[in-house]
Amino acid sequence: MRQSFARLAGLGFALLTIAAPARAQGRPTPEQARQLLQTRPDLVQQLRDRLQSSGLTPDQVRARLRAEGYPEDLLDAYLSDGDSTAAATPDARTFAAIRALGIADSLDLDTLRMGMGARSGAGAGLGDTLASRLNEVVCDTVPADSSLAQSADARATGPRPTGAQPTGAERPDTALLDSAMLADAGASRGPRLVCRTRAGVAVAPPDSGFTIFGLDLFAKPTSLFEANVTGPVSDSYRLGPGDQLVLILTGDVENAYTLDVTREGFVVIPQVGQLYVANLTLGELNDLLYTRLGRVYSGIRRGAGATTHFSVSVARLRVNQVFVVGDVARPGSYRVSSAGTALSALYAAGGPTENGSLRRIEIRRGGKLVDVLDVYDYLLRGDASHDARLESGDVVFVPVHGARVRVVGEVIRPATYELEPGETLADAIRAAGGYTATASRERVQVERILPPSQRVRGGRDRVVLDITPAEGGRAGSGSDAGSGGEGGGGNGASGAGTAVASSGDLGATLPMMPGDVVRVFPIAARVRNRIGVVGSVWSPGAQGFTPGMRLSEAIQRAGGLKPDAYLGEVLITRYLPDSSRVQLRSGFRDGSGVPTTDIPLQEDDQIRVFSVADFRPRRYVSISGAVRKSGRVMYREGMTLRDLVLMAGGLEESAYLERAEVARLPENRAGGVTARTFSVPLDSSYLFERGPDGKYLGPPGLPAPEGPAPEVVLHPYDNVLILRQPDWHLQRTVVVAGEVKFPGRYTLVNKEERLGDVIQRAGGITDAAYAGGVTFYRREGRVGRIGVDLPSVLKDGRSEDNLLLQDGDSIFVPRYSGVVQVAGAVNAPVGVAYVPGQNLDYYVRAAGGPSRKADMKRAYVTQANGKVESVKRHALWPDAVPRVDPGARVFVPERDPNDHSAWQQTL
Numbered sequence: 001m002r003q004s005f006a007r008l009a010g011l012g013f014a015l016l017t018i019a020a021p022a023r024a025q026g027r028p029t030p031e032q033a034r035q036l037l038q039t040r041p042d043l044v045q046q047l048r049d050r051l052q053s054s055g056l057t058p059d060q061v062r063a064r065l066r067a068e069g070y071p072e073d074l075l076d077a078y079l080s081d082g083d084s085t086a087a088a089t090p091d092a093r094t095f096a097a098i099r100a101l102g103i104a105d106s107l108d109l110d111t112l113r114m115g116m117g118a119r120s121g122a123g124a125g126l127g128d129t130l131a132s133r134l135n136e137v138v139c140d141t142v143p144a145d146s147s148l149a150q151s152a153d154a155r156a157t158g159p160r161p162t163g164a165q166p167t168g169a170e171r172p173d174t175a176l177l178d179s180a181m182l183a184d185a186g187a188s189r190g191p192r193l194v195c196r197t198r199a200g201v202a203v204a205p206p207d208s209g210f211t212i213f214g215l216d217l218f219a220k221p222t223s224l225f226e227a228n229v230t231g232p233v234s235d236s237y238r239l240g241p242g243d244q245l246v247l248i249l250t251g252d253v254e255n256a257y258t259l260d261v262t263r264e265g266f267v268v269i270p271q272v273g274q275l276y277v278a279n280l281t282l283g284e285l286n287d288l289l290y291t292r293l294g295r296v297y298s299g300i301r302r303g304a305g306a307t308t309h310f311s312v313s314v315a316r317l318r319v320n321q322v323f324v325v326g327d328v329a330r331p332g333s334y335r336v337s338s339a340g341t342a343l344s345a346l347y348a349a350g351g352p353t354e355n356g357s358l359r360r361i362e363i364r365r366g367g368k369l370v371d372v373l374d375v376y377d378y379l380l381r382g383d384a385s386h387d388a389r390l391e392s393g394d395v396v397f398v399p400v401h402g403a404r405v406r407v408v409g410e411v412i413r414p415a416t417y418e419l420e421p422g423e424t425l426a427d428a429i430r431a432a433g434g435y436t437a438t439a440s441r442e443r444v445q446v447e448r449i450l451p452p453s454q455r456v457r458g459g460r461d462r463v464v465l466d467i468t469p470a471e472g473g474r475a476g477s478g479s480d481a482g483s484g485g486e487g488g489g490g491n492g493a494s495g496a497g498t499a500v501a502s503s504g505d506l507g508a509t510l511p512m513m514p515g516d517v518v519r520v521f522p523i524a525a526r527v528r529n530r531i532g533v534v535g536s537v538w539s540p541g542a543q544g545f546t547p548g549m550r551l552s553e554a555i556q557r558a559g560g561l562k563p564d565a566y567l568g569e570v571l572i573t574r575y576l577p578d579s580s581r582v583q584l585r586s587g588f589r590d591g592s593g594v595p596t597t598d599i600p601l602q603e604d605d606q607i608r609v610f611s612v613a614d615f616r617p618r619r620y621v622s623i624s625g626a627v628r629k630s631g632r633v634m635y636r637e638g639m640t641l642r643d644l645v646l647m648a649g650g651l652e653e654s655a656y657l658e659r660a661e662v663a664r665l666p667e668n669r670a671g672g673v674t675a676r677t678f679s680v681p682l683d684s685s686y687l688f689e690r691g692p693d694g695k696y697l698g699p700p701g702l703p704a705p706e707g708p709a710p711e712v713v714l715h716p717y718d719n720v721l722i723l724r725q726p727d728w729h730l731q732r733t734v735v736v737a738g739e740v741k742f743p744g745r746y747t748l749v750n751k752e753e754r755l756g757d758v759i760q761r762a763g764g765i766t767d768a769a770y771a772g773g774v775t776f777y778r779r780e781g782r783v784g785r786i787g788v789d790l791p792s793v794l795k796d797g798r799s800e801d802n803l804l805l806q807d808g809d810s811i812f813v814p815r816y817s818g819v820v821q822v823a824g825a826v827n828a829p830v831g832v833a834y835v836p837g838q839n840l841d842y843y844v845r846a847a848g849g850p851s852r853k854a855d856m857k858r859a860y861v862t863q864a865n866g867k868v869e870s871v872k873r874h875a876l877w878p879d880a881v882p883r884v885d886p887g888a889r890v891f892v893p894e895r896d897p898n899d900h901s902a903w904q905q906t907l
Contacts, residue, residue: 209408209517213415213431214358214375218329218351233314233339235283240338240392241265242318245277247289251308252299258315272296286312322390324349326398327356341387342373345396357401359418363388364395376418380431405512407432409520410439425467425507428518440523443468444506447517467507531601533558535609536565549601551586555593555609563591566610572599573606621714623648625722626655641680641712644720650688653730656723657682657704662712663719675719683707699730727751732807736762739769739813754802755811756793765794770816773864773887779808787867817864817887822847824892825854834886840871841881843890855895862889 239245245259245267259267265278272292277285289312294300299308319335322345329350336345342363352358361373370388377383390396401418405428408414412433419428425446435441446465455461527542531554534540538559551572555561565588572584586597601607619635621644628649636643641660645651659679666673685707687696714720732748741763748758755776765771774790788801790813818834820843827848835842840861850856860870864887872880884890 209406209414209416211415212354212404213413213417214379215351215354217375217379218347233282233317235281235286237282237314237339238391239277239280239282239285239314240318240320241278243314243338244316245312246315247310247312249293249297249308249310251306253297253308261318269293282312282314320390320392320394322392322394322396324396324398326396327353327400328398329353336390338391339389341384341389342371342396343375343378343384343387345390345394346398349396352398352401355400356398357418359402359420360399362395362397362399363390364397365391365393370394376431403512403514405514405516405518407518407520409518410436410522411520412436419512423512425510425512425518428512428516429507429520435520438522440521441469441506443521445519445521446510447519448513449515451513465510467510469506529603531603531605531607533607533609535607536562536611537609538562545601545603545605551595551597551599551601551607552593554601554607555595561588561591561593561609562611564611564613565591566612566615567591569610570595571608571610572601573608574602575604619716621716621718621720623720623722625660625720626652626724627722628652635714635716639714641714641720642686644714645686645722646688651686651722652724653699654724654728655682655686656725657684657686660723661721662714663721664715665717680712681705681709683709685709732805734758734805734807734809734811736811737813738811739766739815740764741766748805748807751804753805754797755788755790755805756797756799756802758805758811759790759794765813768815769813770864770887771813772885773814773817775810775812775814775866776803777810778806779810780806785866787863787865789865789867814864814887820884820886821889822892823889824859825851825894826892827851834884837883839881839883840890843884844892847890850892853894854892856892859890859892862891864888 239261241261241263243261245261247257247259247269249255257269259269261267261277265276266274267277268274269292272295275288275292277288280288289310290300290302293310297308299306300310318338320338320340321333322336323333324345325331328346329352331349334345334348336348342361346352346361352361358375361375362369363371363373371386373386373388377386402420404416404418406416407428411429412435415432417428417431419431425444429435429444444467446467448463448465450461450463529545530542531545531549532542533554537555540558543554543557551570561567567588567590569585569587572586574582574584576582584599586595586599588594589596620632621635621639622630622632623644624630627645628651630648633644633647641662651657658681660682661677662680663675663677666676682704683706684696684704687704690696729751733745734748735745736758737743740759743762746758746761759765771790771794774788776786776788777784778786786803788803789799790801792799793802819831820834821831822843823829826844827850830847832843832846840859844850844856844859857871860868861882861884862868863885865885869882871882
């Protein structure tokens with residue numbers, strides 16, 4: 001029981017180590033364990049199930065938790081059934097911690113990981129979204145300068161410890177700095193493409209070929225090669241300890257038996273006895289049962305005369321312990337279902353590393369080689385015949401990879417491929433999916449690293465082979481080796497000299513060598529046998545060119561001329577073989593498109609037909625003033641003033657309907673005249689917003705003449721000004737609040753209403769009001785607070801503080817406050833009771849006096865009504881220190897350390 005609880009509790013604690021590193025061996029703190037358990041109900045559901053089926057009582061669980069140093073109520077929520085809420089997604093460190101502690105087997109973890117990775121759409125957790133976001137690849141183009149390229153590498157891969165070598169993901173190949181690599185990365189010369197994930201992990205640029213083909217199969221959580229543990233098994237399934245069988249008898253005898261295969265390989269059948277079934281196939285067991293059951297049940301026999309029948313099936317598959325070693329991501333021992341294969345175990349171990357082989361994965365049993373798995377057979381041809389079913393004790397060994405070649409360019413899958421000995425260039429291209437539609441079949445380039453025996457001094461370590469279908473290839477310059485001579489090697493397989501390929505299959509006889517880079521070039525980007533027609537035709541665009549084609553035929557294929565086509569001239573731009581251009585021209589006899597000179601056309605000719613509208617000036621008219629949308633409007637022949645007002649959205653409420661002013665370009669500009677203005681009549685018919693009865697819906701205004709007035713026809717470039725009614729305004733309001741008899745929002749009755757007037761309209765101030773502390777805000781012009789002396793306004797309406805009111809003004813009369821606030825550079829910023837007649841210095845002393853950093857020369861007081869008064873210091877006569885009113889605020893600023901007097905600088 002103790003071991004059972006240790007395993008169950010350990011699983012729960014390991015599931016909570018989300019924040020722990022992969023190699024952390026310590027347990028989480030009690031607070032971390034409690035918090036993480038509350039956020040992981042989907043994972044701890046498994047813990048709940050196991051705890052309830054373990055036979056431990058809640059008291060025993062709490063006692064064990066207390067002994068382990070955890071709160072005894074940590075798992076109370078999981079000792080009974082309950083619903084789980086939404087939870088976060090565990091990351092890779094969670095599974096690494098579980099595996100490091102040896103609490104859960106690989107099959108459990110992989111199944112859990114697959115179930116979490118399969119969630120998508122609305123069910124995807126925050127962790128899934130974050131992981132996909134961090135795996136997004138971003139690429140930056142950097143100059144080919146080595147210093148800039150190195151800095152880009154540093155940004156992509158992050159800081160690296162001193163002396164550490166870059167990994168395969170960071171430095172796929174030394175050819176990264178070659179000009180050929182620049183072509184792979186999307187830049188033929190000069191710039192370099194550096195790619196990384198948003199998490200900062202350096203990756204190969206897209207289509208660069210540095211991605212090792214097949215490794216991504218084991219990185220996708222939705223491609224788990226989990227065996228079917230619930231479906232039927234075939235007659236070839238080999239039984240072993242841990243399997244559970246079901247034997248069913250029908251006919252003269254009706255019975256069913258559940259038979260567990262013991263560790264010694266036996267099953268016990270009631271009334272029949274013990275049967276040794278280990279290493280028997282299901283078909284062999286069926287034959288054995290005919291013999292053993294026939295001794296007990298006389299009705300069991302083969303053939304049609306049998307009166308008792310039986311069937312045996314596997315109800316539960318055993319779990320095999322297998323070993324995955326070699327160049328795999330996580331070598332070790334794994335528990336795999338007995339229906340699992342080598343791919344199941346390989347996936348559980350994370351698949352081969354970048355140094356591991358995908359072509360020769362060995363399955364060993366009892367020290368002997370049982371089978372060899374080639375993952376390429378599965379990926380490229382769907383052949384799983386060598387994916388052997390594993391048994392307990394089997395070893396899956398992944399050796400170091402064989403020769404690899406990189407295939408880039410115009411192939412279906414640019415990547416790095418592992419080739420078997422003897423495979424050729426044609427095999428490499430077939431592994432890459434074959435040529436794309438834009439691939440050039442006339443030339444393939446192979447960049448080859450020479451074998452050590454063929455290298456010579458002077459940097460001749462790499463050469464380039466051009467493989468052609470008929471005439472053979474030529475050795476060009478090596479990417480790192482300078483120039484490579486012609487005819488230096490003989491057969492091409494050694495990497496120097498010419499390479500001859502059969503015309504039927506390019507490169508069928510050229511064997512590949514380790515480190516080869518195969519480049520398949522695209523066909524020419526230029527499109528031949530075409531001409532172009534643009535401009536004032538009905539169907540502009542490219543046309544197919546045929547020998548003998550003339551201008552008239554091209555115009556006819558383009559649908560003919562539009563009515564606005566310019567007939568005077570059509571231009572033909574002709575490209576010569578030396579890339580220079582020649583200008584040819586013709587014209588049209590009429591709108592039918594018949595040219596005056598039917599010029600014979602040539603390939604790549606560009607024909608341009610002009611439109612008369614292209615030469616026509618852009619004429620417009622403008623409108624401004626009391627309209628909803630001022631601005632320019634394209635001029636149309638016959639446009640009137642009423643049309644223009646409609647296009648401007650109609651008149652505003654303030655529009656003056658007696659007349660409008662039009663400014664027109666003069667016919668004679670003598671004397672510097674730039675425009676002449678004149679008035680045009682308007683009337684009530686220009687008010688378009690009317691009700692069903694024809695009554696104007698807007699606000700009342702000045703009387704408008706009855707219409708309609710004569711239409712005013714506009715000329716191009718006319719500027720129309722719609723005048724506004726004199727002194728026209730909508731209602732203007734002010735807010736009066738605080739200690740007045742009738743606070744509220746008051747509408748100004750005329751433009752001469754002042755502060756004292758609206759206070760009187762509000763019933764005057766109350767007995768509790770403090771007029772000296774009035775707050776007056778002005779919204780218009782963003783003026784803000786204005787200091788006014790309300791007592792003088794109430795005493796004398798001619799006071800200069802009796803301001804004219806504007807729309808949006810706000811007046812607040814507060815209650816009396818007998819407190820003066822003292823703030824800033826004083827020893828004790830505090831509120832001080834008001835003392836009549838005292839000045840600023842008194843209140844500073846009442847607040848503990850100025851501090852060491854105080855600048856008393858710049859001290860000031862903000863009176864309750866908003867006015868600000870400062871101290872004026874004099875050397876030969878008394879200082880002008882302002883007196884403080886109740887509710888005021890005294891502020892002493894700090895001294896500027898850079899402000900020195902003249903005598904200090906002189907000293």
